[in-house]
Each structure stands twice: as C-alpha cells, then as structure tokens.
Amino acid sequence: MSNTAADPNFALLPAPLLLVEDEPMMHIRLRSILGQLGYDEEALSFAADIAGARRLFAEHPFAMAFIDVGLPDGNGIDLIRDLHQHDRALQILVISAWSDEQIILDALQAGATGYLLKERDDIEITLSIRSILRGGAPIDPFVARHILAMIGPATAQADAAPANAPRPVLTPREIEILTMVNKGFTNREIAEILNLSRLTVECHVRNIYKKLAVRSRTEAVFEARAHGFLP
Structure with a gap:
C-alpha cells in the first residue's frame, strides 16, 4: 500500500497498479494523475501490450488495472476477461479512445468496473479514478448515453x-x-x-x-x- 499526503481522503491507496497502455503520452498523463492522488512511482507498473501485462500478472498480483482495449498484440477485452476470471475482486478501469457501443458493452460484460474516454481532460479522469478508488463504477457520460440509447428500444418493448x-x-x-x-x-x-x-x-x-x-x-x-x- 502507498501512503498519500496529497489527499487525506485516501490515506491508504490500493496498490500496486498495472497500467496497460501503448501510447507514451498516455503513460505520462496517468503517471502525473496518479502521482497527484498520492501514488509513488514504485507502486505503478506499465505494460505496452497484452503479452507484457500477462508476464507482470504472472510475477505478482495487482490491486487495480487500467487497460486500453486497443493494444498492439490483440484486444484488451480478452485480457480483461482473463484477469476478471482469475481475480474477481480486481478493479479494472478501461481508459480508451474507442467509443464503439459494442466494444464498450463487451468490456463491461468481460469484467471492467468502469469505462472512460481518453479525450477527457486530466481533471475529469482524476475524478473518475477517485470514484473507482472509493468503490464506484465510473462511466464516461458519452459512453453512458450510447449504452442508454442501445437499451432504449429494449426498454420500450418491455413497456x-x-x-x-x-x-x-x-x-x-x-x-x-x-x-x-x-x-x-x-x-x-x-x-x-x-x-x-x-x-x-x-x-x-x-x-x-x-x-x-x-x-x-x-x-x-x-x-x-x-x-x-x-x-
């Protein structure tokens, strides 16, 4: 666990964290955001692809994972599904540029706790990460609207x-x-x-x-x- 002086609401943060992301600039953004939340550098591990993520999980357990769905060697949803089946207590947050409705639903059904879009600014991503740290299930507003649009016809039929x-x-x-x-x-x-x-x-x-x-x-x-x- 990592202690934080930056935020008294998170005296104990779930750690270590794994970030599965192939974009260097996103690595920098997430390091900065998580550092402001109180995470030490040694609490963070990075993987640029699915193979690297699997190697890290084989070496030691993680308390939380941030996963992109579009990775160089495959679909991050498959990784989410495998990790969720292996450890159902693992918190998994998707941070991705992909906003396709079916991909979003597949990620959530595979075991993702929340789904955010990379286009959000650092403040919005920070608030969503705070939510998941407190046991919430953050869903990007754009994502939520798309999902509700898909649910709508089924709800109308039910009515x-x-x-x-x-x-x-x-x-x-x-x-x-x-x-x-x-x-x-x-x-x-x-x-x-x-x-x-x-x-x-x-x-x-x-x-x-x-x-x-x-x-x-x-x-x-x-x-x-x-x-x-x-x-």
Whole structure:
C-alpha cells in the first residue's frame, strides 16, 4: 500500500497498479494523475501490450488495472476477461479512445468496473479514478448515453408488455443510496453520511440488486438509469 499526503481522503491507496497502455503520452498523463492522488512511482507498473501485462500478472498480483482495449498484440477485452476470471475482486478501469457501443458493452460484460474516454481532460479522469478508488463504477457520460440509447428500444418493448417485465419498485431510501453509489461512495461512507449502520446500508444494497436483477454496482447504475431512477 502507498501512503498519500496529497489527499487525506485516501490515506491508504490500493496498490500496486498495472497500467496497460501503448501510447507514451498516455503513460505520462496517468503517471502525473496518479502521482497527484498520492501514488509513488514504485507502486505503478506499465505494460505496452497484452503479452507484457500477462508476464507482470504472472510475477505478482495487482490491486487495480487500467487497460486500453486497443493494444498492439490483440484486444484488451480478452485480457480483461482473463484477469476478471482469475481475480474477481480486481478493479479494472478501461481508459480508451474507442467509443464503439459494442466494444464498450463487451468490456463491461468481460469484467471492467468502469469505462472512460481518453479525450477527457486530466481533471475529469482524476475524478473518475477517485470514484473507482472509493468503490464506484465510473462511466464516461458519452459512453453512458450510447449504452442508454442501445437499451432504449429494449426498454420500450418491455413497456409494451408490462406483464412480462414490470418496472422495479425502489423505495425513496433505496434511490437515495443508489444516487450515492453512482457518485462513487462506499457503503461505509454512505452509512456515515446518512447516519445509518453499515449493515443497514448493505441490506439496502442487496435489496436494490435483487429488485434490479443485477450483481454489481456497475450493473445497478446502468439499470437504475435505464428505468429512470438516476439521471
């Protein structure tokens, strides 16, 4: 673990991190961003391709991985899928120039925790990384709009047959907690803000998962947006 004096909200940062990226300028950007968040240079490992990433993972485990989907020796989605199957607790954030809807969905279904576009400025990427460090599931707004556009027709068909797919019913408290999940707060932080016990928050989160028929925070946010519970 690495200690940070730059940000008191992250006294302990998940480390080490692996960054799988073949663009030298993106290496420089990410080093700078992560350094400002409190990461020491020795906590970061870089791979320029899938083969290099696999070698590093074979040598030692990582707490988090940032992966581009377009790599010189193959599709980063295959790497995401393999890493997720090997360690389901591993946080995987895609930072890519690719904005194709199917690639985005494939990456998230393969196990990516979030998906960002490289075109965002350093401040936006920093905020998204802060979110994932706090247990959130950051999704680039452009990506979210594309995914919702794809979900839209299916949702419309579901509305035409309410007997087969009724709209889930969430309580005001569940919507409140979902909103905070969307902002990247952990269960513990939500409990402190709402003056609830962590067990109570975890119970609400389990109920949300059950009602939305999902198994992760990322899926919960997607479904909540699709059903109009979140903007």
